[in-house]
Amino acid sequence: MKVLVADKFEDSGLAGLRSLGVEIAYEPDLKDTTLAARLAEEPFDVLIVRSTKVSAEMIENSRLGLIVRAGAGYNTIDVGAASARGVLVANCPGKNSQAVAELAFGLLLACDRKIADNVAQLREGKWNKAGFSKARGLYGRTLGLIGMGNISQEMIQRARGFGMNVVAYSRWMSPEIAAALGIGRAANLIELAQQSDFVSVHVSLTKETRGMLDKKFFDAMRNGAVFINTSRGEVVDQAAMLEALDTKELFAGLDVFEGEPEGGKGSYEGPLANNPRIYATHHIGASTEQAQEAVADETVRIVREYLLTGMVPNVVNVKRGEAASHVLIVRHADRVGVLAHVLEILKGEGVSVQEMENVILGGAQAAIAQISVDKEPSPAATAAIKLNANVFDVNVMAIQR
Ligand SMILES: NC(=O)C1=CN([C@@H]2O[C@H](COP(=O)(O)OP(=O)(O)OC[C@H]3O[C@@H](n4cnc5c(N)ncnc54)[C@H](O)[C@@H]3O)[C@@H](O)[C@H]2O)C=CC1
Numbered sequence: 001m002k003v004l005v006a007d008k009f010e011d012s013g014l015a016g017l018r019s020l021g022v023e024i025a026y027e028p029d030l031k032d033t034t035l036a037a038r039l040a041e042e043p044f045d046v047l048i049v050r051s052t053k054v055s056a057e058m059i060e061n062s063r064l065g066l067i068v069r070a071g072a073g074y075n076t077i078d079v080g081a082a083s084a085r086g087v088l089v090a091n092c093p094g095k096n097s098q099a100v101a102e103l104a105f106g107l108l109l110a111c112d113r114k115i116a117d118n119v120a121q122l123r124e125g126k127w128n129k130a131g132f133s134k135a136r137g138l139y140g141r142t143l144g145l146i147g148m149g150n151i152s153q154e155m156i157q158r159a160r161g162f163g164m165n166v167v168a169y170s171r172w173m174s175p176e177i178a179a180a181l182g183i184g185r186a187a188n189l190i191e192l193a194q195q196s197d198f199v200s201v202h203v204s205l206t207k208e209t210r211g212m213l214d215k216k217f218f219d220a221m222r223n224g225a226v227f228i229n230t231s232r233g234e235v236v237d238q239a240a241m242l243e244a245l246d247t248k249e250l251f252a253g254l255d256v257f258e259g260e261p262e263g264g265k266g267s268y269e270g271p272l273a274n275n276p277r278i279y280a281t282h283h284i285g286a287s288t289e290q291a292q293e294a295v296a297d298e299t300v301r302i303v304r305e306y307l308l309t310g311m312v313p314n315v316v317n318v319k320r321g322e323a324a325s326h327v328l329i330v331r332h333a334d335r336v337g338v339l340a341h342v343l344e345i346l347k348g349e350g351v352s353v354q355e356m357e358n359v360i361l362g363g364a365q366a367a368i369a370q371i372s373v374d375k376e377p378s379p380a381a382t383a384a385i386k387l388n389a390n391v392f393d394v395n396v397m398a399i400q401r
């Protein structure tokens with residue numbers, strides 16, 4: 001198996017990959033046209049990336065079977081193009097969430113106490129206790145969390161340590177779950193903005209979340225509140241945020257930017273870098289040793305499973321049973337050719353198999369195949385399947401959703 005690592009990757013991860021006996025090309029500087037050319041020229045099976053973008057063209061001209069995002073968000077990979085070519089995409093959920101929560105709290109505290117400006121002025125030889133003596137403080141204040149995934153859950157624990165109240169907006173969190181987590185639940189983003197002294201965003205970037213934090217949201221924020229974004233720049237309407245920094249005297253801590261450079265070095269000039277009401281970091285949320293080692297271990301686990309079993313943990317582009325309407329349960333003798341017989345009959349009927357699992361029972365005499373299909377096979381097809389002497393029985397069930 002040939003693995004291309006086209007991003008910076010921990011030594012422990014490279015050692016783990018080597019221990020699997022796979023052939024590794026570690027070429028962290030590849031991107032855009034150089035990555036596309038490399039994938040077209042050599043038949044790599046697996047591609048490992050962090051922030052490096054993976055386009056449809058790269059995927060289409062490659063022999064890849066698996067792309068691993070060594071991190072949480074996978075918006076930098078053209079997942080649709082991967083799905084169209086039968087390429088699996090997997091990520092490492094929850095492996096860098098503590099690190100991001102640490103940075104989010106770092107930004108939150110820094111914004112409240114204006115730590116970066118304190119440091120800058122002292123470095124210029126200015127003593128300005130008078131100017132910096134106005135902070136809200138965290139104790140007893142309300143932290144509003146947007147999204148309730150791995151990072152938000154880490155945020156709750158840290159907020160508790162600071163004596164903060166937490167309220168969250170999430171699509172899936174019921175009042176019962178909120179109560180069990182010991183937090184409040186906002187019914188929508190406006191409610192969340194109205195209730196929070198500090199807001200921290202932790203949603204993945206999707207077509208629904210792009211620009212989700214819009215003018216209405218910023219208009220609803222409390223005057224002088226702090227806004228933290230360590231998720232993706234694109235979830236925020238940048239113009240609306242910039243306006244609210246002035247009109248509502250907000251202060252923002254940002255780790256992510258629309259159009260930020262892909263690699264470790266580059267230039268960044270934009271209205272967010274020089275605004276005195278913004279503390280900006282260089283997309284370093286996941287960049288702690290602990291997080292990078294955890295991500296590297298998980299990446300090695302994913303490649304190992306793929307190598308040894310063909311199965312991939314944490315796949316993000318398998319839509320389980322979405323198009324299936326019926327499932328066939330075929331009990332049969334464990335003999336060569338039985339499944340081929342079943343599939344041949346389904347093919348003749350134009351029935352498309354969505355998923356299939358064949359389980360061998362103890363003693364290896366009999367097996368049960370569960371075959372999800374996109375439409376109900378006719379009674380004639382079911383009867384034809386049963387004609388095979390090695391088929392004991394066939395049941396067809398409609399999937400209830
Ligand atoms: N700054 C950095 O270095 C890092 C940034 N991230 C970013 O943070 C994001 C969140 O990370 P995790 O918490 O680990 O991911 P996660 O997958 O555990 O949580 C994402 C949450 O977003 C929610 N969500 C998605 N669409 C939504 C919508 N339309 N409305 C409301 N909620 C919605 C999901 O329900 C889920 O709870 C990542 O997708 C990534 O973009 C992640 C790791 C490092």
Ligand SMILES: O=C(O)CCC(=O)C(=O)O
Nearest residue numbers: 050051071072073096286
């Ligand atoms: O690997 C990185 O530094 C980026 C981390 C990140 O944004 C993610 O895991 O979603």
